[in-house]
Amino acid sequence: MRKTIAIVGAGPGGLTLARVLQTHGVAATIYESEASATTRAQGGLLDIHEETGQVALRAAGLYDAFRTLVRPGEDAKRVVDRHGTILFDRPADPASARPEVDRGELRRLLIDSLAPGTIKWGHKLASVRHRGEGGYELAFAEGPTTRADLVIGADGAWSKVRPLLTPAEPDYTGTCFIEIALAPGGRESRASVAAIGGGTLMAVAPGKGIIAHRCADGQVRGYVALNKPEEWLRSIDFGDPSAGPRRLADEFAGWSPLLTAFVTRSDAEPLLRPIHALPVGLRWDRVPGATLVGDAAHLMSPFAGEGANLAMYDGADLAGKLVEEPDVEAALTAYEERLFPRSRDAADRSAKNLEVFFGQEAPQSVAALFDRS
C-alpha cells in the first residue's frame, strides 16, 4: 500500500494495528501524546481473552512472547458480601482461556515489536481536518502539522479523531472508581491480603464495592467502586489528607474490618476515575480515509473485561482488511461492518454487568454471574 497511514494513540489498539501492518510490510506512523514509553505507569492486570485478545496477538506474531508474560495463578476469582462471607470462589486454572498479564508488560511487548521510529512520542493531536484535495491534516499541541492519506483514531475515550466520524461523546455511567493499593508485607494488612485468595477479590453490595487484586510480588492493587451522581464527584476531594480517606471509609461503615482495611490502609494516591461509556450500538456513516479502533470507537465500562481485548482485536482486524483489500474504502467498509455488531454486543454486556455488580441484587447477582461463566 502506498498511502500514508497516521494512527493516533499508542494504546493496545493503535500498537496492534501498527504491528500487524508492519508484519505485512505496510508502514504506519503512530502519533502519541505521552512523551515516552515510560512517562506513565501502566499498572493493573488484563485478562486476555482467547476469542479476541489472543487472536490479535497471534495475528501480530506475538502469541508465544505473550505467553511468557502470563501470571499463573492470578486468574483466581472470589466474590464476598460486606461481612466477608464467601459466595463464589474459583481457584486459579493453569489452562485458563483468559490468562492475566500486566498491562505495562503487554504494552512494552507491543512497543518493542515495532520498527524503530514508528511511534512519534510527545505528539498530542489537537485537531484533524479533511483537506479539500484529499487526505487529512493533523495539528498537534506542539510542533509542525503533518499530513496523511488515512487517519485512524486509536486515541481512547476522549478521542480527537472521533468528531470526524460522529458527534457522539462518552456519558458518565453513574459509577466511579477510586484507586487503592497495599504494599506487600504490612503486618496489619496480612489477614486482609489473605482474604483475597489467589487472584481477585470482589466485595460488593448495592451501589458500592471493593475490588482488590493480589499480584505475584505480594502487592495488592484495586479499586473502590461507588455509584454516585455527578454533583457528588464535583464536591469530593479524596486527595485532601484531612478528610478524603475518612470520607471514603465512611462509605463502608458496617463492613468487615478485613475489607475496609483495603480503604483505610491504602497507600495509593486516591485518584477518582469516573467511568464513562459511549452509547451502546454507536455507529457512523462511512467517512473516506478515516476510522476508529478501541475505546475511541466503543468506550464501555470495564465490567465485561473486553476493552483492551477488543482494542487489540479491532487493530488486528483493521490491519488484516487493509492488507487483503487493495481498495482502502472497501477495506474500511468491511472492517466497520464487523466492528459495529461486535462492539454493540460487548457494550451491551458491559452495561448490563455494571447493573449486575452494583444494582439492588448485589452481591448474589455477581456470584451468579461468575457461576454461569
Ligand SMILES: Cc1cc2nc3c(=O)[nH]c(=O)nc-3n(C[C@H](O)[C@H](O)[C@H](O)COP(=O)(O)OP(=O)(O)OC[C@H]3O[C@@H](n4cnc5c(N)ncnc54)[C@H](O)[C@@H]3O)c2cc1C
Ligand atoms: C479501571 C479499568 C479497568 C479495566 N480493566 C480491563 C480489563 O480487565 N480487561 C480489558 O480488556 N479492558 C479493561 N479496561 C479497558 C481498557 O483499559 C481499555 O478499553 C483499553 O485500554 C483501550 O485501548 P485503546 O488502545 O483503545 O485506548 P487507550 O488504552 O486509552 O490508549 C489510547 C492512547 O492514545 C493516547 N492519546 C489520547 N489522546 C491523544 C491525543 N489527543 N493525541 C495523541 N495521543 C493521544 C493515550 O495517551 C493512549 O496512549 C479497563 C479500564 C479501566 C478504566
